[in-house]
Amino acid sequence: MSGRDYLGEFEHIIVLALLRLADQAYGVTVRQEIEFRTSREVSIGAVYATLERLETKGYVKSRRGDPTPERGGRSKRFFRVTAKGMAAVNRTQGALQSMTEGLDFIRSYS
Amino acid sequence: MTSQAFFLQPPRIAVWLVNQFTPPEESESILGDLLEEFSQLASTSGVAVARGWYWRQTVKTIVHLAGSGFRVAPWSTTFGIVAGLLLLRFVSGLPDKVLSALTDRYLAYWSTHFKAYMFWATDGMLIGHLIGSMLVGCMVALAAKGREMVAATTLGLIHGAMIGAALVWVAGHGPMDVRWMLWSCADPLAIVVGGAVIRWRRSAGASLPSHT
Numbered sequence: 105m106s107g108r109d110y111l112g113e114f115e116h117i118i119v120l121a122l123l124r125l126a127d128q129a130y131g132v133t134v135r136q137e138i139e140f141r142t143s144r145e146v147s148i149g150a151v152y153a154t155l156e157r158l159e160t161k162g163y164v165k166s167r168r169g170d171p172t173p174e175r176g177g178r179s180k181r182f183f184r185v186t187a188k189g190m191a192a193v194n195r196t197q198g199a200l201q202s203m204t205e206g207l208d209f210i211r212s213y214s
Numbered sequence: 215m216t217s218q219a220f221f222l223q224p225p226r227i228a229v230w231l232v233n234q235f236t237p238p239e240e241s242e243s244i245l246g247d248l249l250e251e252f253s254q255l256a257s258t259s260g261v262a263v264a265r266g267w268y269w270r271q272t273v274k275t276i277v278h279l280a281g282s283g284f285r286v287a288p289w290s291t292t293f294g295i296v297a298g299l300l301l302l303r304f305v306s307g308l309p310d311k312v313l314s315a316l317t318d319r320y321l322a323y324w325s326t327h328f329k330a331y332m333f334w335a336t337d338g339m340l341i342g343h344l345i346g347s348m349l350v351g352c353m354v355a356l357a358a359k360g361r362e363m364v365a366a367t368t369l370g371l372i373h374g375a376m377i378g379a380a381l382v383w384v385a386g387h388g389p390m391d392v393r394w395m396l397w398s399c400a401d402p403l404a405i406v407v408g409g410a411v412i413r414w415r416r417s418a419g420a421s422l423p424s425h426t
Contacts, residue, residue: 131247148247149275152240153282168243174253178246 109161111196117142118154119193122164122185130169130180155183163189224252225265228272234363234413235276237283241417244275283364291358291365298354298369298405305350309342340397344404347373351408362416366409374402 111119121137122129131148134155138146158164169180185193223229229245236244248271256264284291313335317324324331351366358365377398384390 131243132250135247135251145270147271147274147278148244148251149271149278149282152244152275153278156240156282157285172246175246175250178242178249180246181240181243 109192110199111163111192114150114154115158115163116193116196118151118158119163119185119189122183123193127182127184129183134183158189159183161188161192162186163192222253222256222261222264224249224268225272228268232272232275233417234410235279235283237279237360238417248272248275280364280367283361287358287361291361291368294354294357294365295369295372297357298350298365299372301350301353302347302369302373302405305346306343308346309339312342313339340394343397344400347401347404348408348411351405352412353408354405355409355412359416362409362413363406366406366412370402370405370409373405374399377401 117138118134121134121141125133125137131151135146135148135151138144138151155164155166159166163186164183165186166181166183169182171177171179229248232245232248233241248268252264252268255267317331317335324334351369354369355362355366381390381395381398
C-alpha cells in the first residue's frame with residue numbers, strides 16, 4: 105500500500121456508514137444504513153467482502169460481540185474505523201470536493 | 215412471550231449454501247446477521263417475504279464471496295483449478311483401463327454372468343467416471359483451504375462448459391447417445407459434491423471443540 109490510496113465507491117460508503125453507526129456498526133446495521141440512505145439493495149456478502157478488504161488494508165478493525173439468542177446463538181462482529189481509515193476517508197472526501205468545486209451540475213446536465 | 219417469528223428458521227438449503235461458500239472465520243457473523251434480519255422481516259412483512267429476501271441475499275452473497283475468494287488468493291486458486299483440469303484429463307482414462315484389466319482378469323466369471331458383465335461394461339464405467347470426478351473435486355478443495363467451494367464450483371463450471379461445447383460439437387456431427395450425454399452432465403456436479411464433502415469435513419472438524 106502506498107498510503108495515498110483513495111477509497112473505492114462502495115468502500116467509501118461502507119466507511120461512512122461505520123462512522124455514522126459508531127459502536128453499533130455490525131453487518132445488519134451497516135447493510136440497513138446503506139439501504140436506508142442510498143435506496144440501493146445491498147447484500148450482506150458485499151458488505152463483508154468490502155469490510156474484509158478494508159480490514160486487510162488496515163482501514164477498519166473488528167471485534168466479536170457476545171452470542172445472542174435471536175441470532176441462533178451466533179455472535180456479532182463489530183467494526184470500527186482506524187486512524188489510517190480516517191486518513192483515507194478524508195483524502196477521498198478532499199479529492200471529491202476538489203473535483204466537484206465550481207461545477208454547476210444542474211447546468212451541465214440540462 | 216416470544217413471537218412465533220423468533221422460532222422461524224430460514225430456508226435450510228439457502229443456509230447450507232451460504233455456509234458452504236463463506237470463509238470459516240466469517241460464517242458465524244454472516245449467518246447470524248442473515249438470521250437476525252430474517253426474523254425481523256418475518257415478524258413485520260410475513261414469512262413468504264422473509265424467505266424470498268433470504269434467497270435473494272443468499273444468491274448475491276455467494277456471488278460476492280466467490281469473487282472475494284478469488285481476489286484474496288488469485289494465483290493459488292487459479293493454480294488449483296488448472297491442476298484440477300489436468301487431473302480430470304488423467305482421471306478420465308482410468309475407468310477404461312481398470313475395466314479392461316478387471317475384465318481380462320476375471321474372464322471366467324464374466325462369461326457365466328453376462329448381465330453383470332453388461333452392467334460393469336456400461337454403467338460401471340460411467341460410475342467410475344463420476345467417482346473420479348468427485349475425487350478431483352475433493353483434491354482441488356483440499357488444496358484451496360477456506361475457499362473449497364469457490365475452487366470446486368469454478369472447476370465444475372469450466373468442466374461443464376467444456377462438456378457443453380463437446381456435446382454441441384457431437385450433436386452437429388451425427389446422432390448422440392442421450393444416456394451418455396446425461397452421465398457427462400453429472401460429471402461437473404460430482405466435482406462440486408467432492409468440494410462440498412471436504413468443506414463439510416473441515417467445518418465439522420472446526421466446530422468440534424465448541425460442542426465439548
